[in-house]
Amino acid sequence: MNLKKINLYNFLITLGLVLLLTSIQTTLWYQWFGRTPPPPFWLIVSIYLLIFRQPFVSLFMIYILGLAVSVFSAIPLGMLLPTLLIMAVIVQYVKSRFFWPGLRYFLISIFLSTLLFNGILILLSLVLQKNPTPIYFFRRLIEVLLATITAVPMYHFLKWLDLKMDPDMALAQGERE
Amino acid sequence: MNWLNFDLRKGFLIALVVLIPLISINTQQSPRATGWYNKPFSWIAEKIQTSLFAFSESIHGTTRLYLNLVNIKRENAELKKENDQFKIQLQLFEELKKENLRMSLLLDFKEKTKMEMIAARIMSRDLLDDHATIQIDKGLDHGLKAGQAVIALGGALGHVFRPQAKTSLVLLLTDRFSVIDGVIGRSRARGIVEGKNLNGCALKYVEKSEDVKAGDLVLTSGLDNIFPKGFPIAIVENVENKSFQASLRVDLKPVADPDKVEEVFIITNAKQVDLTISSNPVAPIAPSPNESEKNQSL
Numbered sequence: 075m076n077l078k079k080i081n082l083y084n085f086l087i088t089l090g091l092v093l094l095l096t097s098i099q100t101t102l103w104y105q106w107f108g109r110t111p112p113p114p115f116w117l118i119v120s121i122y123l124l125i126f127r128q129p130f131v132s133l134f135m136i137y138i139l140g141l142a143v144s145v146f147s148a149i150p151l152g153m154l155l156p157t158l159l160i161m162a163v164i165v166q167y168v169k170s171r172f173f174w175p176g177l178r179y180f181l182i183s184i185f186l187s188t189l190l191f192n193g194i195l196i197l198l199s200l201v202l203q204k205n206p207t208p209i210y211f212f213r214r215l216i217e218v219l220l221a222t223i224t225a226v227p228m229y230h231f232l233k234w235l236d237l238k239m240d241p242d243m244a245l246a247q248g249e250r251e
Numbered sequence: 252m253n254w255l256n257f258d259l260r261k262g263f264l265i266a267l268v269v270l271i272p273l274i275s276i277n278t279q280q281s282p283r284a285t286g287w288y289n290k291p292f293s294w295i296a297e298k299i300q301t302s303l304f305a306f307s308e309s310i311h312g313t314t315r316l317y318l319n320l321v322n323i324k325r326e327n328a329e330l331k332k333e334n335d336q337f338k339i340q341l342q343l344f345e346e347l348k349k350e351n352l353r354m355s356l357l358l359d360f361k362e363k364t365k366m367e368m369i370a371a372r373i374m375s376r377d378l379l380d381d382h383a384t385i386q387i388d389k390g391l392d393h394g395l396k397a398g399q400a401v402i403a404l405g406g407a408l409g410h411v412f413r414p415q416a417k418t419s420l421v422l423l424l425t426d427r428f429s430v431i432d433g434v435i436g437r438s439r440a441r442g443i444v445e446g447k448n449l450n451g452c453a454l455k456y457v458e459k460s461e462d463v464k465a466g467d468l469v470l471t472s473g474l475d476n477i478f479p480k481g482f483p484i485a486i487v488e489n490v491e492n493k494s495f496q497a498s499l500r501v502d503l504k505p506v507a508d509p510d511k512v513e514e515v516f517i518i519t520n521a522k523q524v525d526l527t528i529s530s531n532p533v534a535p536i537a538p539s540p541n542e543s544e545k546n547q548s549l
Binding site for chain 1: 420510
């Protein structure tokens with residue numbers, strides 16, 4: 075298999091995983107825990123792609139993920155995609171300055187990126203929407219903390235998936251990064 | 252034979268041998284009493300037997316106790332398991348009972364109203380906290396269209412926002428983009444019900460001269476042609492009349508809480524039903540906040 079095919083298969087699996095996890099987040103979590111903020115699985119996967127994929131490839135991928143998860147929400151794409159774009163640019167910029175492979179870097183990235191995502195969403199909503207989104211400070215904080223905790227098993231799973239799909243590529247990424 | 256040489260000792264022994272059975276025959280006459288001659292043996296035998304019996308009993312007892320313990324433990328475990336099963340069954344029955352009650356209320360409501368409605372179940376909620384939406388298990392295939400009113404037994408919930416083939420996204424009253432034309436039931440003061448946050452909404456553009464008090468029930472005006480006229484929306488929580496504002500600031504608490512509702516109705520045709528003047532028993536009665544909580548719990 076050539077690299078393009080591997081990338082495509084990997085992305086299709088990731089997309090399926092995001093749809094599954096988002097369904098769990100919106101349906102099962104809601105049925106079991108009610109209004110308790112759930113961990114944003116889709117965001118964790120998006121940030122993983124931003125960190126461990128090439129900049130343009132990752133941006134393309136998170137746009138498709140954004141498109142996929144928008145069916146689970148009333149958020150307009152005009153809000154979601156610009157938020158993802160700004161977040162992606164900042165994450166890539168920081169990554170080009172500071173990067174070390176490993177779980178600790180990923181956890182720090184998840185914590186800061188989910189904070190960043192919520193911050194950008196609030197700011198963009200203030201600028202673009204007539205009725206801006208409420209701040210919901212504690213709910214968002216809980217979400218960020220849950221994302222950081224959930225990121226541990228998800229990191230291992232996504233890394234395992236990368237290695238299963240193509241060990242050479244995963245190792246090459248590690249060297250490159 | 253020389254009789255003079257009679258052995259006295261021998262004779263005595265023979266006499267004893269003959270006499271003992273005779274004596275014993277005599278003692279047969281009172282068999283219930285222990286003779287004096289038996290008493291020592293009886294005493295010793297009694298002691299030995301008692302000791303042996305006690306020893307045997309103690310072994311039996313210990314063995315029985317151990318066996319009983321094992322049995323009790325097993326029985327206890329079985330009973331516990333049985334008890335747990337009964338508990339689960341009881342819970343299921345309770346849940347079924349509640350569901351049955353809820354369903355019969357819904358059926359009653361659907362049968363008595365003139366409106367055309369489709370029943371649906373709530374499946375999930377919005378991915379982000381920024382929007383208050385729920386997903387229901389009915390969509391375009393069931394005849395749903397964007398903009399149709401979604402109600403629960405207690406009151407209005409929202410409207411169909413984005414119908415898909417088998418499911419639909421419902422924009423709740425509390426979403427910041429939700430707008431419904433409303434009227435205060437008591438004073439008929441008009442306003443627009445707008446979503447505010449996850450738990451509340453506000454009645455906007457109410458003239459300052461209007462009579463609005465905390466506890467008033469806000470009803471649908473029917474002007475939007477989505478909701479039937481006179482259906483409960485929310486209860487006034489707080490009213491502020493500030494000099495620098497052009498209208499009253501009225502905070503509302505929705506009557507129907509989507510977190511406590513499992514089944515909803517989508518009104519496909521309101522048929523110009525006016526619930527405020529209808530004598531129909533399903534016409535909602537203005538509930539107090541406590542009553543609305545009871546309704547929601549149903």
